[in-house]
Amino acid sequence: MLPQPPKYSLRFLRWFCREDYLEEIEGDMVELFEEEYLDAPIRAKWKFRWTVIRYFRPRFIKSFHRRKKINPSVMFKNDIKVAWRSIRKQPFFTLLNVFGLAIGIAGSILIALFLQDEFSFDRMFQDAERIYRTDIDYRVSGEESYYATAPGPMAAAIKDDYPHIEQITRMLEVGQALIRPADAIVNIKEQHVIGADSSFFDLFGVELLAGDPRLALNKPYTMVMTKTAAEKHFGWRQAIGKSMVINDQDNYVVTGVVEDFPANSLFRDQGVFLSIESFEDARSIAWNNWSYPTFIKLKPHADPEELRAYLGTIKDKFLIPWAMTFVPGLTLESSKADEAATGNFMIFGATALTDIHLHSDRRGEMSSNSDISNVYILSFIGFFLLILAAVNFMNLSTAHSLKRAKEVGIRKTLGSDRKGLIRQFLTEAGVITALALIMGVLLAITALPYFNELAEKEISFPFSHLVFWALLLGAALLLGLLAGAYPAFFMSRFLPVKVLKGGGEARVGGARVRNSLVVFQFSISVFLIVCTLVVFQQLQFIRHTDLGFEKDQVLVVDDAQMAGSQLPSFKEQVEQLGQVHSVSLSSYLPTPSNRSVSTFFPEGAITQSDRALNYGIWRVDHDYISTLDLQIIEGRAFDQQFPTDSSAIILNESALVMLGMNAKEAIGTRVTSDFHRDDKENMEYYTIIGVVKNFHYETLRSDINALSLVLGGQPNRLVAKLQAGNFKTTINEIRDLWNEVAPSQPFQHYFMDDSFNDTYQAELRLGNIFLTFTILSLFIACLGLFGLAAFNAQNRVKEVGIRKVLGASVEQLTYKLSIDFLKLVVLSIFIALPLGWWAMHQWLQDFAFRTEISWWILLAAAASAILISLLTVSFQGLKAAIVNPIESLRSE
Amino acid sequence: MGEYSLGEFQELVLLIVAALDKEAYGVAILKNLENETSKKFNISAVHVALKRMEEKGFVESHYGGITKERGGRRKKFYLITALGKKILDEQYDLRTRIYQRIPKISLG
Structure with missing residues (x-):
């Protein structure tokens, strides 16, 4: 040597x-x-x-410089060229890769847009971060409720009392109203009308299209309309000074027109603002009427925590002193002692304006809010869609590396270093990601309208937002890098000696990683399948639960009060119709809406706070119980034969529990809500005459609250129970009758089950979103599996040929080629089912009334995963198995 | 001699390249140089000189074939160019001319 x-x-x-x-x-x-x-x-x-x-x-x-300066551009060109060649050489795998990634990207873009929209709520208001809404947390008689509203006198009381308030405004929910210009006859319905203080526009920094924002609502009987609301009657430029009639009663003058509120703002539904001074109630000094959503704008740099601390003191400062004026013996000390003894509480607090949409779910919200948990769920899904797509890419690339092992060997022999190879493979990943990005954006643009429908949003594609494109590009690059890194490092490690020696194909490593990735993908898919099935099972449960009242074939006519004095005769005429079973006039439907709750005391326990009864109170007529099929479990329903029924009251079971008596004892007991008056001897009492079985008048999310029914009120709805048959004819007959009694008034009718279904829109939407993205994720996972199976079958083509020559049947071969993948899927099922069960169990806890997750759901999820993967895999297996062995064996 | 300059060491190397004719490569040049001058040089000095003269165009180089010697590394052979020869001639002429002007007196 x-x-x-x-x-x-x-x-x-x-x-x-x-x-x-x-x-x-x-x-x-x-x-x-x-x-x-x-x-x-x-x-x-x-x-x-x-x-x-x-x-x-x-x-x-x-020259170390020269290499860096000149080589990269040349090498980059070369890398791109080689990448393009290898892509063109394997169109099938490239298509799988690009398509899978594109779907992942498109899904994530949509979800990102959705989340962006959710987080943008109410931030458009000037100084939004300084605006807070006052809340009340309240517990009485063991029942907790959370209000988004405040007592009427509060705003005036604290405005000057607390130095950090820059501006304060309160509103009053009016709800639906019929509205017309004074010189017109036909009413148009406005769904969302509110009373507002004159400081409203100033506080929220809203400019008016016409009129002065500070002066517009400062007198009684003035009103501001949104552009859309005004355009229903006249061009908005003509609106100022017009006299309008609300509910055919009161005359208002239009003093301002405001641009429609954005779809991502609290006031998106509002059409008409009436000056709050127009309502007598708004001037009341009673602190027990909590109907006023109240917003505070703090001075700059004021501490919201300090505001909360202050609000915590106003009960003792204002409310108790007010209550002491009519409740004998009430002192600050006695109220504190009471609260300590009973566990009752009443706490004023504040929610930041920008937190309302995602974090607030209280009574009396201005608009239906979203839920932060939905945001989490969707982020989770979006994130995993991307991961799934990236995993596909990794799997297909490494599986494919066998084909490219020789290329790597030759390149290394010719002097490529590992760095160069890594760069080469990363470039390929980059090219594929770029293709996927383009396709994904196109897909997202195409799918956006459908997604908007699904999510009930009005999101537009942010074409002109540079930040969006920059983020998108950055995210795509990162994705390409992450997805490409593993295959690149994996493949660049091949030793030329091994891969070029020949003598049969070397076994490609990385199978374990690949298998774990498949398990990961299918675990997520199975998890999502379980979630989807449970959501739909709960929806099904809601629809088929015995609600305790009849919702099918019940027709509702809104704004029945427009018939005026003709209303009773209209009712009688409707009752006469052949198809009509019974008719009731009332304002109350057993579907969720804002309702008032009153405080009652049983006779003999007046103003004893531990005996207070917080009952919802519905004013109905004699036919209400029979029309809605409410079930009387004790006592009787209202009856025309008893004139004394005008002071009778019927409780539901929850109200009975609050009263603390059993049904038999309760009948005949007297209760009152008339305890404010000074002359105690004239107090008006209601006598309990019956108990109805609990019925679900709120959503099944919540428990059934205490409710009482009394006669009277000003009904604004006609409720008719129809017999099975041709509803169309009946509706037309009723319409004809309506047009006779109330010509030129809109005939607004719907079936109660439709209104009922609207209540569960949120759940339905969640279910649909789950369903969509579950299908997407499953699709991506199957794309990956399909690619792997195809690759596997290709690799084993000679083995299959030989087995066939030796007598293996097509079935045996298909089995042989599929079983490995099925094992992985089965493993995923075992991982995902418990997780899915656990997660959905948590979700169901939100519902006071919920379904059980039955074993068949888990079974169905497992079966569908197996079935779908079996179809995917066995197709490839079968394709390989039916090839004539001559084809596969003739060349060696 | 104008625009071209040639240091003493370079001139020696160039002379040896010319003298060795087609057999001039690094080690051979070094050995001849050491033999002629009886001094020790480092091979790197030879390479520096060769590269410098190659840049100036006095020599040109080409690789020889692969042999088993030197672990398969090829030799690089140097040949003097016409320009290099001209420089050598000028240098020789210059010295001869000046030398001949030395008065023929005996110093001894």
Whole structure:
């Protein structure tokens, strides 16, 4: 063996020396070294080292700069070219990759837009971060309620009392109203009307299109309309000064027109603002009427926590002193002692305006809010869609690496270093991601209208937002890098000697990683399947639960009060119709809406706070109970034969529990809500005459609250129970009758089950969103599996040929080719089912009335996963198995 | 001699390249140089000189074939160019001319 020159010196020389000189210099040095080594080995070595150092001078040092400056662009071009070639060479796999990624990207874009929209709520208001809404947390008689509203006198009381308030405004929910210009006859219905203080527009920094925002609502009987609301009657420019009639009673003058509120604002539904001064109630000093959503704008730099602390004191400061004026013996101390004894509480608080949409779910919200948990769920889904797509990419690429092992070997032999190879594969990943990005954006744009429908949003695609595109590009790059990194590092590690030696295809490693990724994908898919099924099962449960009242075939006519004095005769005429079973006039439907709650005390326990009864109170007529098929479980319903029924009251079971009596004892007991009056002897009492079985008048999310029914009120709805048959004829007959009694008034009718279904829109929407994205994720996972199976079948084509020649049947071969994948899917099922069960169990806790997650749901999820994957995999297996062995074996 | 300059060491190397004719490569040049001058040089000095003269166009180089010697590394052979020869001639002429002007007196 020849003497070896010092290793490190040689390596150093090779590192710094110009390539074009290296061979000559190294050759000469080695020749000299070998010669000198024979005489004096150690000296020769030292001389060699010394000589290397002598060469370390500018003339012989290669230009490290030149390589970086010139190579990248050239190499990049080359990388792109090679990437393009390899993509074109495998159109099928590229398509799978690009398509899977594109779907993941499109789904994530939609979800990101959705989330962006959710988080943008109410931020458009000027100084939104300084605006707070007052709330009340309340507990009485063991029942907790959370209000988004405040007592009427509160705003005036605290405005000057608390120094950090810049502006305060309160509103009063009016709800639906019929509205027409004074010189017109036909009413148009406005769904959302509110009373508002004159400070309203100023506080929210809203400009008016016409009129002065500070003066518009400062007198009684003035009103501001949104542009849309005004345009229903006349051009908005003509609106100022017009006289309008509300509900055929009150005359208002239009003093302002405001641009419609954005769809992502609290006031999006509002059409008409009436000056709050117009309502007598708004001037009341009673602190027990909590109908006023109240907003506070703090001065700059004021501390919201301090505001909360202050609000915590106003009960003792204002409310108790007010209550002391009519509750004998009430003092601050006695109220505190009471609260300590009963666990009751009443706490004023505040919610930031920008938190309302996602974090507030109280009684008397201005608009239906979203829920932060939905945001979490969707973020989770969006994130996993992307991961699923990226996993696909990794799996397909590494599985495919066998095909490219030779390429790697040749490249390495020809001098590619590992860095170059990694760059090459990352470029390929980048090209595929770029294609997927383009396709994903196109998909997202196409799908956005459908998604808007699904999520009930009005999101537009932010074409002109540079930030959006920058984020998108950044995210896509990151995705490409992450997805491409594993295959790139994996493949660049191949040893040329191994992959080029031949003698059959080398086994590609990474199978374990690939398998775990498949398990991961299917775990997520199965998890989502479970979620979807449970959501729909709960929906099904809601629809088929015995609600305790009749909702099918019940027709409702809104704004029946427009018939005026003709209403009773209208009712009688409707009752005469052949198809009509019974008719009732009332304002109350057993569907969720804002309702008032009154405080009652049983006789003999007046103003004893531990005996307070917080009852919802519905004013109905004699036919209400029979029309809605409410079930009387004790006592009797209202009856025309008893004139005393005008002071009779019927409770539901929850109200009975609050009263603390059983049904038999309760009948005949007297209760009153008339305890404010000074002349106690004239207090008016209601006598309990019956108990109805609990019926679900709120959503099934909540428990059934205490409710009482009394006669009277000004009914604004006609409820008719129809007999099975041709509804259309009946509706037309009723319409004709309506047009006789209330000509020119709109005939607004609907079936109660439709209104009922609207109540569960949120659940239905969640279910649909789940369903959509579950299908997407399953689709992506199947794309991946399909690719893997196809690759597997291709690889084993010779094995299949030989097995076939030796007598294996097509069925056996298909089984053989599919079983490995099925094992993975089964493993995923075992991972995902418990997780899914647990997650949905948590979700169901939100519902006071809920379904059980039945075993068939888990079974169905498992079965569908297996079935779908089986179809995916066995197709490839079958395709490989039916190939004529001659085809696969003839070349070697 | 005008625009071209040639240091003493470079001139020696160039002379040896010319003298060795087609057999001039690093080690051979070094050995001849050492033999002629009886001094020790480092191979790197030879390479520096060769590269510098190659840039100036006094020599040209080409690789030899691969042999088993030197671990398969090829030798790089140097040949003097016409320009290099001209420089050598000028240098020789210059010295000869000046030398001949030395008065023929005996110093001994």
